[in-house]
Amino acid sequence: MHAELTLSDLTALSGLDVLDHLDREVTVPVTSGLQAQGDLIVIPYAVVSAAIQPAPWARSIAVPRSGIELLRSAAGGNPHCLVADEGTCIWTTSVQDTMRLALGIIETTGIAYLLHPEHGATGIAPGCYVVRRQRERGAGRLGPPLLVAD
Numbered sequence: 001m002h003a004e005l006t007l008s009d010l011t012a013l014s015g016l017d018v019l020d021h022l023d024r025e026v027t028v029p030v031t032s033g034l035q036a037q038g039d040l041i042v043i044p045y046a047v048v049s050a051a052i053q054p055a056p057w058a059r060s061i062a063v064p065r066s067g068i069e070l071l072r073s074a075a076g077g078n079p080h081c082l083v084a085d086e087g088t089c090i091w092t093t094s095v096q097d098t099m100r101l102a103l104g105i106i107e108t109t110g111i112a113y114l115l116h117p118e119h120g121a122t123g124i125a126p127g128c129y130v131v132r133r134q135r136e137r138g139a140g141r142l143g144p145p146l147l148v149a150d
Contacts, residue, residue, distance in 0.1 A: 005113075005123075014067050014083040016115050030111055030123030036134060037119050040071060040080050045105065045128040052102050052130050055094040063089035063108075067115065070103055070131055082131075084112040101132040 005013075005028050035042045045052070061068060067081035068091060082091055088110035095102045105128065106112060112124040 011115075014065055014081075014113075014115060016067055016081055016083065016117075026120070028113060028121045028123050030125050032125035032127055035114075035122050035124070037080060037114050037116055037122055039134050040103075040114070041132050041134050042106070042114065042122075042124060043130045043132060045130055048130050051098040052105070053096050054092050054105060055096050058092050058094040060090050060092045062087065063091050063112065070114075071133070078117040081115045082106065082112060083115055084108060085110050088112070095130070097130075097132070099132075101134075103131045103133065105130055 006025050008025060033044065034047075063082050063084045065083060065086055067083035069079040069081050070091070072079045082089070089106065089108040089112045092105040092107070093103070095104055106124060107128045108124060109126050111126065113121050114124065115121045
């Protein structure tokens with residue numbers, strides 16, 4: 001996919017939609033660094049490679065332009081979808097993660113996009129990344145960490 005896509009371009013290419021409150025003419029930013037979207041965080045693999053490895057039974061899926069759902073938000077809400085041009089992006093599930101937060105690994109040779117109906121989209125530059133759930137502190141400063149519910 002191209003580096004200068006608007007949200008409107010991306011929804012037209014993928015067939016996925018976003019909610020009306022989002023500005024569809026905004027250019028979707030593309031980054032190779034950390035990026036968060038609601039209850040997910042995308043981390044360059046090199047940053048967490050000591051703690052995360054594909055499991056021996058891991059399954060890799062070629063990401064289609066129409067996207068694959070990585071996570072559905074809390075209580076069956078809106079999905080976080082990964083979209084990319086055919087043949088440029090692989091999604092690997094079943095990873096071993098010492099923190100038990102990883103959903104999978106993205107390996108992309110082109111720009112991939114994380115698309116969500118409420119949050120819009122973020123672009124993922126070519127490279128290898130881990131997608132994890134985000135955590136937040138529970139009640140009070142010393143409360144136990146909880147998964148972010150989007």
